[in-house]
Amino acid sequence: MTGPATPHEGIELDAIDLSKMTNHSTVQLPKKQNTDKERHKKLLTGIFNKILDNKSFFSSSVQIKDINEILQMKYSSASDIADVILKDVALTTKLLRLVNSSFYGQFSNNGISTVSEAMIILGTEEIKLAAASLKIYEFMHDITNIKILKEKGLKALQRSIIARQIAIDEGLKDSESIQISAMLYDFGEYMVALFSPQVFINIEICIDEENLSREQASKSIMGISYSELGRFVASKWNLPSSIINAMIPVTTYSKKKNQLSIDDLQRYICAFSNDLCNTGFSMEENAISKNILLISRNYSHSLEISTSDSIKLFKSSWEKITKHAAILEIDTKNQKI
Numbered sequence: 001m002t003g004p005a006t007p008h009e010g011i012e013l014d015a016i017d018l019s020k021m022t023n024h025s026t027v028q029l030p031k032k033q034n035t036d037k038e039r040h041k042k043l044l045t046g047i048f049n050k051i052l053d054n055k056s057f058f059s060s061s062v063q064i065k066d067i068n069e070i071l072q073m074k075y076s077s078a079s080d081i082a083d084v085i086l087k088d089v090a091l092t093t094k095l096l097r098l099v100n101s102s103f104y105g106q107f108s109n110n111g112i113s114t115v116s117e118a119m120i121i122l123g124t125e126e127i128k129l130a131a132a133s134l135k136i137y138e139f140m141h142d143i144t145n146i147k148i149l150k151e152k153g154l155k156a157l158q159r160s161i162i163a164r165q166i167a168i169d170e171g172l173k174d175s176e177s178i179q180i181s182a183m184l185y186d187f188g189e190y191m192v193a194l195f196s197p198q199v200f201i202n203i204e205i206c207i208d209e210e211n212l213s214r215e216q217a218s219k220s221i222m223g224i225s226y227s228e229l230g231r232f233v234a235s236k237w238n239l240p241s242s243i244i245n246a247m248i249p250v251t252t253y254s255k256k257k258n259q260l261s262i263d264d265l266q267r268y269i270c271a272f273s274n275d276l277c278n279t280g281f282s283m284e285e286n287a288i289s290k291n292i293l294l295i296s297r298n299y300s301h302s303l304e305i306s307t308s309d310s311i312k313l314f315k316s317s318w319e320k321i322t323k324h325a326a327i328l329e330i331d332t333k334n335q336k337i
Contacts, residue, residue: 043199043221043223047192047196050196060142061237063135064135066087068237070084070128070132071132071239071240072240081119081127082115082119094327094328095131096113096115096118099130100112101327103320103323104122104126129179132180134328136156136180137157137183137328141330143194144194146193149194153190155277156182156186157321158318160180163178163270164179165316166269166273166303167266177242177266178270180243182273185230185273185274187229187247188226188228188229188230188232191233203217203218215227231244231248242266245266246270249267253298253299254301257303276314279292289307292311293307295310
């Protein structure tokens with residue numbers, strides 16, 4: 001695996017330590033002389049102070065750190081890992097319902113009754129990732145009632161399903177980070193939309209009027225990009241560097257698959273999954289196909305996934321979500337493809 005993510009530019013984000021903050025803390029960012037940097041600093045200060053004032057986000061962040069404890073337990077026994085999961089009764093119940101459904105396939109007529117048994121049948125890593133994914137989705141879903149953020153949480157879950165399937169198809173041995181990286185891929189954008197809707201709207205306007213990418217527009221408005229913000233928060237949760245590195249956006253599509261390192265391949269899988277899930281649920285069938293065709297062409301050299309396979313990934317991932325909506329406690333009535 002590569003080292004830490006690339007250094008942040010523009011704003012010294014690492015001066016902020018979320019782990020030492022309380023709900024009453026006030027963020028103080030480093031002073032800058034440049035007017036634009038002062039404006040960026042003010043925007044980010046406002047966003048982080050709103051985060052600290054939100055009790056649901058703060059308490060959920062602690063739970064994410066607990067889930068990270070599971071992800072970091074590479075050399076622990078299945079029993080030790082199961083004990084961590086079992087501390088969360090709601091998570092354990094949902095996890096067992098999911099592994100007993102066709103989401104992972106049917107393994108026995110009697111069903112799986114314990115987390116330890118699930119690890120024996122599905123594998124320890126699979127259960128660790130399932131627990132982490134469920135918790136992150138629950139976190140994104142529960143802290144807001146805003147429709148656009150509910151949709152983003154749903155797309156995050158769909159991205160993780162697509163990325164996981166591609167990793168399986170590729171036979172990647174070190175793919176445990178992809179599922180979580182894909183789920184958190186647009187988390188910076190999610191946070192801005194949640195805690196500073198006006199900044200989010202200004203970025204959307206900038207995208208339309210200046211014809212910029214989301215990364216370019218967010219950096220223009222805030223001084224840091226959505227991706228940098230998302231990776232910063234992920235780093236403060238002490239998530240593994242492999243997960244954070246896979247959240248770095250792809251900037252070129254010309255690299256061939258055999259030229260990609262494992263780290264780069266994970267990045268391309270996450271980026272592809274994100275682009276695929278940005279295909280609108282409410283678009284007409286022909287429009288969906290055309291959009292996915294363009295995405296497939298962009299990644300034709302790096303991932304070699306055909307348009308037909310891309311469409312299958314897009315549809316099957318959504319079908320899996322809708323089929324297991326009750327278990328996942330998801331309302332899909334207002335969503336369609």
